Amino acid sequence: MADDPIALTIKQMSVSYPSPRGWVQAVRDVSLQVKRGQMVGLAGESGSGKSTLAMAATRVLRPPSARIGGSVRIIGRDVFSLSVRELRAARWKTFAFVSQSAMNALNPVMSVRAQMRDAIRAHDSMYSSGNADKRCEEVLRIVDVPVNKLDSYPHQLSGGQRQRVVIALALILQPQLIIMDEPTTALDVVAQRAIIALIRRLQRQLGFAVLLITHDLTLVLEVADEVVIMYGGRVMETGASNELLGNAMHPYSRALIQSFPPLHGVMTRQEGIPGTPPDMVNPPEGCPFAARCILAKEVCLREMPVLVTHGNRAVACHHAAGNRTFGGSIQ
Ligand SMILES: Nc1ncnc2c1ncn2[C@@H]1O[C@H](COP(=O)(O)OP(=O)(O)O)[C@@H](O)[C@H]1O
Ligand SMILES: [Mg+2]
Numbered sequence: 001m002a003d004d005p006i007a008l009t010i011k012q013m014s015v016s017y018p019s020p021r022g023w024v025q026a027v028r029d030v031s032l033q034v035k036r037g038q039m040v041g042l043a044g045e046s047g048s049g050k051s052t053l054a055m056a057a058t059r060v061l062r063p064p065s066a067r068i069g070g071s072v073r074i075i076g077r078d079v080f081s082l083s084v085r086e087l088r089a090a091r092w093k094t095f096a097f098v099s100q101s102a103m104n105a106l107n108p109v110m111s112v113r114a115q116m117r118d119a120i121r122a123h124d125s126m127y128s129s130g131n132a133d134k135r136c137e138e139v140l141r142i143v144d145v146p147v148n149k150l151d152s153y154p155h156q157l158s159g160g161q162r163q164r165v166v167i168a169l170a171l172i173l174q175p176q177l178i179i180m181d182e183p184t185t186a187l188d189v190v191a192q193r194a195i196i197a198l199i200r201r202l203q204r205q206l207g208f209a210v211l212l213i214t215h216d217l218t219l220v221l222e223v224a225d226e227v228v229i230m231y232g233g234r235v236m237e238t239g240a241s242n243e244l245l246g247n248a249m250h251p252y253s254r255a256l257i258q259s260f261p262p263l264h265g266v267m268t269r270q271e272g273i274p275g276t277p278p279d280m281v282n283p284p285e286g287c288p289f290a291a292r293c294i295l296a297k298e299v300c301l302r303e304m305p306v307l308v309t310h311g312n313r314a315v316a317c318h319h320a321a322g323n324r325t326f327g328g329s330i331q
Helices: 050-059 085-089 112-121 130-143 149-152 159-171 189-206 217-225 251-258 298-302 318-322
Strands: 008-020 024-036 038-042 069-075 096-100 179-183 209-214 226-231 236-240 308-310 313-315
Touching: 008 050, 008 179, 008 209, 008 308, 024 050, 024 069, 024 159, 024 209, 024 236, 038 050, 038 189, 038 217, 050 179, 050 298, 069 130, 085 189, 096 159, 112 130, 112 149, 130 159, 159 179, 159 189, 179 298, 189 217, 217 226, 217 251, 226 251, 236 251
Parallel strands: 038 209, 038 226, 096 179, 179 209
Antiparallel strands: 008 024, 008 069, 226 236, 236 313, 308 313
16 A cells, blocks of 8 residues: 555564573564654663664564564555565665664775665666766755765765765665664764754655654654654653653653753753663563652552553553653652
8 A cells, every 4th residue: 555644553563682591572562653754753772672673673683583573564565574575675765774883884995976876776777877876966965965975985974974875875766764773873963963954854855754763862852743762672652742842751751851961052961860771681570660760669660551542642651640640740
C-alpha cells in the first residue's frame, strides 16, 4: 500500500543479543509510529536500546547476531517479509538509515562525487552518468555544501560538512523515510544546531518522514513533532513535543530534560542523572528506572508499569497511572 499514511510502524519489538552471561535484553516490547511527513524523536540515555531498535527494524541487525521479535512496516510494506533483493531495492529508495557510525563511514580515499555516484548507481540503474552528476550537485546544494566540494575528499571537509554529505547521501534517491541515529554527536554545539535545523527544514520542504535518534531529549523536544523516550529497552513516555516540553510526566523524562542544557538561553552546568542503567542481562522485575528514581515506591521495584494512555500522550509510571494531577505534582 503505497498510500499508507503511516511511514513507519514498529509493533511490539523485542531484541536480545547473545552474550557469555546470557541474553542482553536490549529492546523490550517497543511500539512506535511515524506518520508521513512527520518528525519523531527517539530519545534516551546511552544504552537504552535506541540504536538496537533502529538496526533491528531496518534489518541491519539480524539473526544470529540477535534474537528479534515483533513486526515493522515501512511505507505499507512488511519489512521482515521482504526478500533480500526487495530489501536492497527498498533501502535508500524507500527508506534510508543513517547509522550512528555513518559519520565515519565516508570512504577516505574516494571523492564526495565518487561516493555519491556509487550510491546512485548501486540502487538506481535508471540514472545516466550525466543525470547522476546533476543529482549529486543538486543534493549537495540542498544540504548547503558548496558544489566545488564534490571533488574533495572527506578529510578536506569540516566535521559539519562531512555530516551534511552523509545527509545528502541519504537524500539522494528521495526516500520517504529517513532514520538518523545520533547525527550530530561528533559536532560542536553550533554545528549541531545547524545540522538539526537543516534536517528539519529539508523534512518540511521535501516532505519525507524522519525518526531522529539522540540521547539529547532537549534537542528533539525543540524540533520533533512527537517524542518517544526509552530507558532500559522500554518506552517510558511518548507525546507531542510541545506538550512534553515543560510538562513531562515520567520522572525519567524530567531528569533527562534537566540533564541537558536548553538549545536557547543561558548555558548552565548540567549534571547527568545519578546512578547507572540496569543490567540488561537481568533487568529488574519492576520499573527499570526505579533504582534511580526519586519517587520510587515499593510497587515500582516489584511491578513493571504498563504504558498508559493519557489523551494523546502515554506514560509507563505507577505514579502517573494512579494520579491524574501527577504532571504538576512533582518537580
Ligand atoms: N552487540 C552487542 N552485544 C551485546 N550487547 C549489546 C550489543 N550492542 C549493544 N548491546 C547492549 O544493548 C543495550 C542497548 O544498546 P544500544 O542499542 O546501543 O543503546 P543506545 O543506542 O540507546 O545507546 C546496551 O545495554 C548495550 O550494552
Ligand atoms: Mg546508540
